Amino acid sequence: MNSREKILQAVKQNQPEPVSLPHIPFFTPPFTNLEQKFTKVLQSIGGEVHRVSSYAEINQILKKEFGSKTIFSSAQELAELMDTGLDYKNAHAFADLELAVVEANLAVAENSAIWVTEAMVQERALPFIAQHLALIIQPQNLVATMHEAYARIADADYGFATFIAGPSKTADIEQSLVLGAHGPKSLLVFLLDREIA
Amino acid sequence: MHKTIAEHPSLADKFNKDEERVNWHDQTLWWVRAKRDKAAHTLPEWEDLRNLASQIKHNVLSNLSEYLVQFEENALKNNIQVHWAADAQEHNAIVKSILQKHGVAQIVKSKSMLTEECHLNDYLQKEGIEVIDTDLGERIVQLAQEPPSHIVLPCIHKKKEEIGELFHLHLGTPAGNADPQFLTAAARLHLREKFLTRKIAITGVNFAVAETGEFVVCTNEGNADMGAHLADVHIACMGIEKLIPERHHLGVFLRLLARSATGQPITTYSSHFKKPRQGQEMHLVLVDNGRSRQLGREDFRNSLKCIRCGACMNTCPVYRRSGGHSYHNAIAGPIGSILAPNLDMKDYADLPFASTLCGSCSNVCPVKIDIHNQLYKWRQVLVQQGYAPAAKKAAMQGMAFTFSHPAFYRMAGKTGKWFMKTTPFVVNNSFNPWYKQRDMPEPPKESFHDWYKKNRKQNE
Numbered sequence: 104m105n106s107r108e109k110i111l112q113a114v115k116q117n118q119p120e121p122v123s124l125p126h127i128p129f130f131t132p133p134f135t136n137l138e139q140k141f142t143k144v145l146q147s148i149g150g151e152v153h154r155v156s157s158y159a160e161i162n163q164i165l166k167k168e169f170g171s172k173t174i175f176s177s178a179q180e181l182a183e184l185m186d187t188g189l190d191y192k193n194a195h196a197f198a199d200l201e202l203a204v205v206e207a208n209l210a211v212a213e214n215s216a217i218w219v220t221e222a223m224v225q226e227r228a229l230p231f232i233a234q235h236l237a238l239i240i241q242p243q244n245l246v247a248t249m250h251e252a253y254a255r256i257a258d259a260d261y262g263f264a265t266f267i268a269g270p271s272k273t274a275d276i277e278q279s280l281v282l283g284a285h286g287p288k289s290l291l292v293f294l295l296d297r298e299i300a
Numbered sequence: 301m302h303k304t305i306a307e308h309p310s311l312a313d314k315f316n317k318d319e320e321r322v323n324w325h326d327q328t329l330w331w332v333r334a335k336r337d338k339a340a341h342t343l344p345e346w347e348d349l350r351n352l353a354s355q356i357k358h359n360v361l362s363n364l365s366e367y368l369v370q371f372e373e374n375a376l377k378n379n380i381q382v383h384w385a386a387d388a389q390e391h392n393a394i395v396k397s398i399l400q401k402h403g404v405a406q407i408v409k410s411k412s413m414l415t416e417e418c419h420l421n422d423y424l425q426k427e428g429i430e431v432i433d434t435d436l437g438e439r440i441v442q443l444a445q446e447p448p449s450h451i452v453l454p455c456i457h458k459k460k461e462e463i464g465e466l467f468h469l470h471l472g473t474p475a476g477n478a479d480p481q482f483l484t485a486a487a488r489l490h491l492r493e494k495f496l497t498r499k500i501a502i503t504g505v506n507f508a509v510a511e512t513g514e515f516v517v518c519t520n521e522g523n524a525d526m527g528a529h530l531a532d533v534h535i536a537c538m539g540i541e542k543l544i545p546e547r548h549h550l551g552v553f554l555r556l557l558a559r560s561a562t563g564q565p566i567t568t569y570s571s572h573f574k575k576p577r578q579g580q581e582m583h584l585v586l587v588d589n590g591r592s593r594q595l596g597r598e599d600f601r602n603s604l605k606c607i608r609c610g611a612c613m614n615t616c617p618v619y620r621r622s623g624g625h626s627y628h629n630a631i632a633g634p635i636g637s638i639l640a641p642n643l644d645m646k647d648y649a650d651l652p653f654a655s656t657l658c659g660s661c662s663n664v665c666p667v668k669i670d671i672h673n674q675l676y677k678w679r680q681v682l683v684q685q686g687y688a689p690a691a692k693k694a695a696m697q698g699m700a701f702t703f704s705h706p707a708f709y710r711m712a713g714k715t716g717k718w719f720m721k722t723t724p725f726v727v728n729n730s731f732n733p734w735y736k737q738r739d740m741p742e743p744p745k746e747s748f749h750d751w752y753k754k755n756r757k758q759n760e
Contacts, residue, residue, distance in 0.1 A: 107384040110540065110588045115365040117596030122362045124545060125355040127552060130345040144565055194530055198496055213555075214565035227577055228529035231522045231569075249551040249566075256547070258512075262575035263529075266554070268566050271522040275437035275453065277460045278328055279480035284436060285488060285495070286522030286569075 129250045137212040137245040138294065145215035148269035149282050150290040161293050165204070165237065168291075172201035177223055178239060194228040203233035203287075210240045211252045216266035217292070218252065220259075227263050231271070236287035238267065242294050308654040309733075312622035315457075316737070325457060326620040332453070333614040335563025336664065343555070352552050354668040357605035360543055361595060367510040367543045368586065374513025375584060378575045383585045388418035391537065391587045395420060395502065396427055398535055398583055404429075404500045408491075410517070410524035411435040412504025413451050413608060414537050414587060416630035417643075420502075431502075432494045434523040436487050443470045449624025451631055452561045452610035457623050491523070501527030505538035505584075506607070507553060511546040514574035515584065518557060518567040525571055533581045536573065540591050541604040553607060556666035560609040594642045599677045603638040605667040612661035612671055618654050627651060634661035634671045641678055649687035652678035710749060717743040 104112075134140045142152045155161055158180035165174070165184055173186040175197070181204055190196040197203070209218040217238050219230055230236055246252050256264075271286030282288055316322055340346045360367060372382050385391035391414075399407065407424075409415065409431050421431050421442075433442045437454035441447065443466045448454030455463070464478035473486045503524040508515040515536055517524045528534040544553065550570075558564040576582035594600055613619045613633030624632035629640040629648060634655060640648035652675045655661075661671040682688055688696075702709050719726045720743040727740050734740065 106386040109386055110384055111365050113592035117592055118364050119362045122358045124359045125352050133344055195496055216566050231525040249555050253548040253551040265569055265571040269568050273436045273521050275455055276463055276480035276483055281481050281484040284521035285526045
C-alpha cells in the first residue's frame with residue numbers, strides 16, 4: 104500500500120461522525136462609511152491614501168514623488184510615466200523597479216486589504232519586488248468585510264491572486280515595526296472616483 | 301521505560317537565570333496579547349466567528365478523507381503536482397527528490413512550522429543542500445544556529461544587540477549597530493540576492509481549499525511570494541489538517557488569524573496559489589506525520605483545528621516566563637504541548653505538565669480548542685502509561701496516603717507549621733520547588749480543624 108492509500112485509510116478510520124457545515128452570515132459591520140473605514144485602517148497599518156478624481160491627478164502625484172525613476176504601470180492612462188527600457192517578460196528584471204502601479208477592482212474596508220489578481224499584473228512577482236507599490240481602486244469597489252469580498256470573488260478563476268494590506272513589514276527585531284521587509288517599502292492607494300469619460 | 305528527567309523545568313531554569321530577560325520576554329508577549337484583545341474587540345461578531353471557525357474545522361475533521369481526495373483532484377486539474385508523505389522522513393525524501401531532479405543544491409524557504417517539525421533543514425544540510433530561511437526572524441535564528449522559539453515571532457527571545465552581533469559576523473554590518481531599521485535593511489539586501497538567484501523555493505501553507513484545489517500563504521514580509529514567484533519550482537508543504545472545504549470559508553479564517561496572532565486586521569499578504577505560472581513547476585506535499593493518529597484520539601482530536609496563530613503562547617503565563625526553547629519541540633506553548641505527545645509520548649511527557657491549567661489559552665483560541673482541558677487529559681494518559689516524572693509520582697503517592705489517614709494528616713500539618721515558624725530555612729531554600737521565584741506564605745496560627753473544635757464547643 105502506498106502512502107496516499109495508507110494516509111487516506113487511517114484518516115477514514117479515525118475521523119468522527121460527519122458534522123454538517125454551518126451557514127456563514129455576512130454580519131452587520133459596526134461602520135457605515137466604507138471609504139472612511141478603509142482609509143483609517145490603511146493609514147493605521149502604514150499605507151497612504153490619496154483621494155483623487157482623475158488619472159491626471161495620479162500622474163501629477165507620482166511624478167512629484169518618483170520623478171524620472173523606473174516605473175511600471177498597468178494603467179494605460181499613466182503610460183507616459185512608464186519606463187520603456189524594462190524587459191517586462193522577465194520577472195527578475197523588476198528587481199530594479201522603483202514603483203509598480205496596479206489597478207485593482209476589489210478592496211475590503213474592515214482591514215484595507217486590496218484584491219490583486221494575476222490578470223492585473225504583468226508578472227506575479229511585480230507587486231512584491233518593486234521598491235514601492237501604488238494601487239488604484241474605485242470607491243464603489245469597496246466592500247465592508249471579507250465575507251462580502253469572497254462573495255464577489257466566488258468561483259472566479261485565477262492562477263494567482265492576493266490580498267495586499269499595506270507595505271511589506273516586519274517586527275521580528277524586538278517587535279519594532281519596520282516597513283519594507285522584502286517587498287515594497289511603501290503603499291500608496293489612490294481612491295479614484297469614476298471618471299466621466 | 302520511565303522518563304526520569306523532567307526536561308521542561310530544567311530548560312526553563314536555564315532561561316530563568318536571567319531575570320531581567322524573563323521579565324522583558326513576559327512583557328513583550330503580553331503586549332502582543334493585549335493587541336490581540338484590542339483587535340478582537342473591534343468585531344462585535346468575534347465570538348460568532350470563533351464558533352463558526354470551530355464548526356467548519358469540525359466538519360473538515362469529520363470528512364477529512366473525502367476533502368483530501370477532492371483537493372487532490374482539483375489541485376491536479378490546476379496543474380499542481382501532489383505528493384503524499386506518511387511521516388517526516390518521507391516528506392524530507394520527497395523534497396530532496398525534487399531538488400535532485402532539478403540538480404539544485406541551494407534553495408530559499410519561507411516560514412513553515414511543518415518543515416521545522418520534520419527537521420527538513422538539518423536533513424537537507426546533511427545532503428549537502430543549502431537552505432536559506434527568508435522570514436527575517438527565521439533567518440536570525442538560523443544564523444544563530446537555533447530553532448525558532450515561537451511560531452509567529454521566531455526570534456522573540458533575542459535582544460537587538462545580539463541580532464546586531466549576528467549580522468556583524470555573518471552579513472558584515474558594522475559592529476555595535478543594533479538599530480532594527482538598519483538591520484532589516486541589511487537583511488533585505490542580503491535576502492534579495494538569494495531570491496533572485498535560487499531556482500527552487502519552499503513555502504508552507506496556511507489554508508488549502510478542497511473545492512478549488514488552491515492554497516493560501518499568509519505573510520507580512522512578502523518573503524513567501526518573493527521566493528515562489530521568482531523560482532522555477534515552487535514546493536509547498538502542508539499538514540493534512542490545513543484543508544478547508546470552500547473558498548468563502550477563508551473569509552472566516554482570514555478575519556481571525558492575524559487579529560489573534562499580532563492584533564493586525566489581516567496579514568499584509570494573503571496569497572492564493574491556484575496554478576503554477578507559465579513555465580513554472582508547482583509541487584504540493586501533503587503530510588500526515590501522526591495527524592491521522594491524533595484524529596483517532598477523541599480527547600485530543602480538536603487540537604487538529606489549530607490555525608497556528610500563536611495566541612495561546614502569547615497569553616500563557618508559563619510560556620512567557622520559560623521561553624519557547626524550554627518546550628524542546630517545533631511548536632512551543634500550550635498547543636505544542638498537546639501536539640507533541642502525539643508524536644512521541646516518552647520524549648514529550650513533560651510538556652502537558654508545563655501549564656497552570658488557568659484556561660487563558662482556551663479563552664483566546666480563535667478556533668475554540670479546549671486547550672487546557674486537553675493538557676489535563678494528557679496528564680492522565682501519561683501517568684497511566686507510566687511516563688510521569690518519578691518525583692511527581694512519589695509526591696502523588698505521599699499525598700494519597702496523607703489524605704486517606706486523618707491522624708497522619710493532622711500530625712503532618714502541625715509538623716509543617718512548626719517547621720515554618722521555628723526553622724523557616726528548612727522550607728525557604730532552593731531544594732523546595734515551591735520556594736523558587738516566590739516567598740512561602742506565613743503559617744496560620746492554628747489549623748482550621750483546631751479552630752473548628754474550639755468554636756463548636758463554645759457554641760454548643
